[in-house]
Amino acid sequence: MTPITESQIARARALIDPIFLGSPIVRQTGLDAALGCSLALKAETLNPIRSFKGRGTEALMASLTNRPTHVVATSSGNFGQGLARAATTRGVRATIFSGEDDNPGKLEAMRQLGAELRLVPRGGNAKALARDMAAKAGALYIEDGAHPEIAAGAGTIGMELAMQCGALDAVLVQIGDGALISGVGSWIKATSPKTRVIGVTATGAPSFRASLKAGKPLGISPDTIADGMAIDLPIASSVDAVAAIVDDVIEVDDEAILDAMALLLGSASLVAEPSGAAGVAAIMQNRKMFGGLKIAAIVTGGNVRPELLAQAAGRADDRASRATVRRAEWDSAAAL
Incomplete structure (x- = not known):
């Protein structure tokens, strides 16, 4: 099975x-x-989030029979975007713990989707911090993959x-x-x-x-x-x-x-x-x-x-340039 x-x-x-x-x-x-x-x-x-993660976060938030008022999670960006959108569109507060050196574009996208971000220094235990906050705030802790x-x-x-x-x-x-x-x-x-x-x-x-x-x-x-x-x-x-x-x-x-x-x-x-x-x-x-x-x-x-x-x-340009050179060499050889 x-x-x-x-x-x-x-x-x-x-x-x-x-x-x-x-x-x-x-x-x-x-x-x-x-x-x-x-x-x-x-x-x-x-x-809207340029990632597959919206499928799973939508399925989870829509399936909750007792809808929470607040969800907490950790994410480097894509899952957090998905959860922020799925939560806030349903009137649920979302707090995401991320690394302070995570992709700035993803961090900003989570904010724009309504998430409250808590940035964790490199080496910090984001999951432990998120679980602790969820327990103290009476929020639902959501772990991607669980x-x-x-x-x-x-x-x-x-x-x-x-x-x-x-x-x-x-x-x-x-x-x-x-x-x-x-x-x-x-x-x-x-x-x-x-x-x-x-x-x-x-x-x-x-x-x-x-x-x-x-x-x-x-x-x-x-x-x-x-x-x-x-x-x-x-x-x-x-x-x-x-x-x-x-x-x-x-x-x-x-x-x-x-x-x-x-x-x-x-x-x-x-x-x-x-x-x-x-x-x-x-x-x-x-x-x-x-x-x-x-x-x-x-x-x-x-x-x-x-x-x-x-x-x-840059690598794509290099690849295209090499292909152009090869075609020119083939054309020259064919003309002989």
Whole structure:
């Protein structure tokens, strides 16, 4: 049995604000040629928070029978945006604990969506502070990855992939807290068991990968540009859920992620934050594994730091320049 059932995902879909549903599939012949496979990209960046996280936060807040007056959570940005929007549109106060050096754009977006931010110095225990505040204020503490409604909301992406793409050889899914792959993987395994569900982690965030190997949560401090995957200690139930549906896990380093961001920008005009490009990075680092296959990957978010976007744009320009030189050389050789 999958961790999240088809009925749970179907119920979640009925609760989610439609603005987060039905995200498009992007296909580009240039991407297929560069990667050596047939790639369907699920673009989760064309919604009010430019991230898939709105699906899970909508599903959770809409499912609460005893609606709280105040919710508290931790987030580096995308989950906090989703929770802030889902809470404040329902008249619920939202307080988010974030790192003081988190992406400034994401911090400001949370504020604009109505969240009260509490910034925690580097090395501080944001989760402990958030739990303590929730207990003292009588608020509901919400932890991303701990609520099945969040995974079910994310699972609607799997439902849509099945409808939009048909049979697939593999689906690549980023692993951060585990909710996304638990939900997507549950739908895929229930409806297309031959399709491989492959998790993607950042090399600089090995905690979840190590926890899967050990069969229990292991805490390891992350160091990666992929802040959406920078988990230091996964939840035990999330480790179990991911282990039940994942076929393989691939790790990608920051250089590969930047190259993938550049490829998406140059070949598909898609702006992806580092975590959002991780699925494509996994294909770039493992071309033989995916050669000739029908693959789906999820661009999970587009809230990228300006300096990282500039680096990706520079790499995209370099890639285009090299391609122009190669074409000129081919044309010259053909003319001889």
